[in-house]
Amino acid sequence: MSVKAAEKRKLSSNMEDYLEAIAVLKKDEGVARVRDISRLLDVKKPSVTGALSVLSGKGLIVHERYGYVDLTPKGEKVAGSVKKKHDMLVRFLTRILDVDPRIAAEDACRMEHTISPQTFEKLTGFIEFVETCPTGDRPDWLKGFDRYFKTGRRPKCKIRQAGRKTKPGK
Amino acid sequence: MSVKAAEKRKLSSNMEDYLEAIAVLKKDEGVARVRDISRLLDVKKPSVTGALSVLSGKGLIVHERYGYVDLTPKGEKVAGSVKKKHDMLVRFLTRILDVDPRIAAEDACRMEHTISPQTFEKLTGFIEFVETCPTGDRPDWLKGFDRYFKTGRRPKCKIRQAGRKTKPGK
DNA sequence: GGGATATGTTAGTTTTGGGTAACAAAGAAA
């Protein structure tokens, strides 16, 4: 077997977080510094230095001593894919389930590392399905959910409403 | 500071997994043995012994040397809450998004440890909303999603649909 | 240019949770 220094093995969620942070900083501030990564992820600076050396070793970032941090194309790709998952999750949680934005963001930060490609696809399709609804706003059935969640009662259903065994929820 | 031996601190996902496994085994086989936990979680036996001693220390299980493992009421509670999240996620992924059951199970195993209480609530409500739909089966809008996902086309919308019902092009 | 101050790195420790090797106890077989 050839000795491959730049491991192909899957990244830990921690390392994914570092890449994501670097991407965010580059976008928001133009450059990524150890200090800012440290603040953003709420870890101490030596932890950042350590992580950077790992990511360097995998060919995901470029970092020279005391200098800025930059993503390689490979690193960009990973960061981008994580961010896409993150954004999708936030969108799903806030726009469809109406979860509090703060909580949605936190959940997304954790779930973005664990979601499978297939679930990502499906969820993305679902959001798209909702958001491109011809009625413009939230589709009616989704408003039905809002109401169901708040009151435990479902809205009148157009399809035959015989008898109705009204027990809300369980 | 008072010396609290049985820490109240949040459990790691690993420890949650052990509790869950123990609960599963107790239910399926009557008792939980080190060997079976080891198989179920795909770790070696010494890792199990180690984990058990941690969980014991937290008052979540009872385990005497060379004996069976049992959950304390506290342990049951934790295991139950994890399982509830697991089942809910599987249900959501398979029944609503139509994710492959195998993949759904794997996703659930990872996500069950990261989902917030609020998101759990919302998601549970959403599933309930769908499953108690008066039309019995999948609600129409959900069938609309199935179709949208497969063909890229949304079903005819009752609300004004100017002409066009042509190609199944995506 | 020469210090303060801010920023980055190194070295060494800790915590978690996995692994091996070797041993100890329990159970089945004889």
Place this chain on the structure above:
DNA sequence: TTTCTTTGTTACCCAAAACTAACATATCCC
């Protein structure tokens, strides 16, 4: 009972990823 096999435990070791303390550079200001 004695022996073999299975199961569980102990005593290490390893790796990831965080931390602190101390040191090294850079930067800014005078």
